[in-house]
Amino acid sequence: MPELIPGPVEVVGAGLIGTSIALACRRAGADVVLSDTSPEHLRTATGLGAGRPRSEEDRPALVVVAVPPDHLGGAISAALDAAGEDTVVTDVGSVKAAPLAEVASHPAASRYVGSHPMAGSERSGPLAASADLFTGRPWAICRHDGAAATAVRRVVALVEACGAVPVMLTPAEHDKAVARTSHVPHLLASLVAGTLAGAAPEHLALTGQGVRDVTRVAGGDPALYSQIISGNSDAVAGLLREIRNRLDLALDAVAAGDRAGLESLLAHGLAGTRAIPGKHGGPVQPVAAVHVAVPDHPGELARLFADVGASGVNIEDVRIDHDPGRPVGLVELDVAEGRSEELHAALEAKGWVTHR
Numbered sequence: 001m002p003e004l005i006p007g008p009v010e011v012v013g014a015g016l017i018g019t020s021i022a023l024a025c026r027r028a029g030a031d032v033v034l035s036d037t038s039p040e041h042l043r044t045a046t047g048l049g050a051g052r053p054r055s056e057e058d059r060p061a062l063v064v065v066a067v068p069p070d071h072l073g074g075a076i077s078a079a080l081d082a083a084g085e086d087t088v089v090t091d092v093g094s095v096k097a098a099p100l101a102e103v104a105s106h107p108a109a110s111r112y113v114g115s116h117p118m119a120g121s122e123r124s125g126p127l128a129a130s131a132d133l134f135t136g137r138p139w140a141i142c143r144h145d146g147a148a149a150t151a152v153r154r155v156v157a158l159v160e161a162c163g164a165v166p167v168m169l170t171p172a173e174h175d176k177a178v179a180r181t182s183h184v185p186h187l188l189a190s191l192v193a194g195t196l197a198g199a200a201p202e203h204l205a206l207t208g209q210g211v212r213d214v215t216r217v218a219g220g221d222p223a224l225y226s227q228i229i230s231g232n233s234d235a236v237a238g239l240l241r242e243i244r245n246r247l248d249l250a251l252d253a254v255a256a257g258d259r260a261g262l263e264s265l266l267a268h269g270l271a272g273t274r275a276i277p278g279k280h281g282g283p284v285q286p287v288a289a290v291h292v293a294v295p296d297h298p299g300e301l302a303r304l305f306a307d308v309g310a311s312g313v314n315i316e317d318v319r320i321d322h323d324p325g326r327p328v329g330l331v332e333l334d335v336a337e338g339r340s341e342e343l344h345a346a347l348e349a350k351g352w353v354t355h356r
């Protein structure tokens with residue numbers, strides 16, 4: 001563990017994020033202690049090797065609060081109350097201004113620095129945790145004006161111990177950013193997914209990868225996301241108003257058969273997809289898709305990946321779709337644009353059926 005964390009790390013809330021942080025800190029060599037209002041989650045996280053239950057005698061150097069958003073302010077205050085003079089407290093909640101407002105007047109607020117790892121999943125609880133969850137991912141650190149420099153350095157050390165990349169932002173900037181990159185996309189994914197609930201099975205039989213891509217995050221826990229979105233209501237409402245205006249334009253364009261209007265809305269969306277940073281935060285690399293039919297048998301995917309590896313072409317991304325009528329998967333491999341023909345040829349030579 002980095003010297004900047006001179007003692008045990010306590011994780012309050014041993015769910016998906018808390019247990020993942022605990023596992024990553026254990027792997028980095030830290031002594032980790034855990035607390036949770038759910039005895040079952042505490043038992044599970046301990047059983048996974050994430051740490052030991054916190055005892056009265058423990059004096060953590062760093063407390064990481066990883067509880068649901070509505071409970072962040074109370075849990076951060078309780079950690080500051082219980083903390084020794086040298087203890088630093090951070091939280092990993094998805095919104096940053098609201099918990100800060102709750103603890104800003106605490107006498108020990110200089111030892112609190114909020115943070116937010118930009119990694120997670122649709123699943124909750126310790127069984128979904130992984131020590132690798134944060135590897136290479138951005139992790140916002142949101143210092144407030146009164147935060148001590150030593151406290152900020154200790155939170156940076158936590159982020160680095162978890163293999164993530166620290167990104168410094170004010171709490172207000174952070175909340176505006178995540179409204180755009182996380183909270184509004186989640187809400188819109190849920191609205192689209194809602195149109196599928198109760199739809200006719202013969203319509204749902206035509207489900208392809210596109211609708212899966214657009215709706216994936218809507219599989220998250222509604223109780224958690226309702227807390228997250230209402231904790232960032234100003235920034236989310238502002239963006240929703242912008243989208244409502246575009247939705248009105250889209251409705252008018254569709255109803256009037258206004259091709260040019262529709263094309264302009266779709267072009268604006270295309271520009272948005274190009275604004276998303278590429279892998280590892282770099283510019284987006286142009287990719288081409290190579291589609292491969294893969295029999296639905298054990299070991300076939302491993303064989304395909306081994307053949308791609310032997311061809312020397314790097315896989316930038318991968319998606320798997322299923323043929324509804326046959327026991328065959330359709331694997332879409334994204335590779336650098338200039339290498340797709342080479343991969344087609346290499347795979348066909350090994351007997352794979354590929355499509356352009």
Ligand SMILES: NC(=O)C1=CN([C@@H]2O[C@H](COP(=O)(O)OP(=O)(O)OC[C@H]3O[C@@H](n4cnc5c(N)ncnc54)[C@H](O)[C@@H]3O)[C@@H](O)[C@H]2O)C=CC1
Binds near residue numbers: 014037071092116
């Ligand atoms: N789920 C995700 O993908 C991400 C979530 N976050 C944030 O991390 C925090 C935790 O989220 P998850 O790990 O997904 O939730 P989770 O539901 O998996 O875990 C939350 C844990 O906190 C415990 N808990 C609840 N109230 C408590 C209290 N007062 N004291 C101690 N323990 C308490 C629960 O028993 C549970 O084990 C949330 O604030 C969320 O906004 C941040 C990044 C990603």
Ligand SMILES: O=C(O)C(=O)Cc1ccc(O)cc1
Binds near residue numbers: 122
């Ligand atoms: O599942 C995904 O793609 C995510 O983006 C996960 C996520 C969920 C909530 C957060 O506050 C941060 C990250």
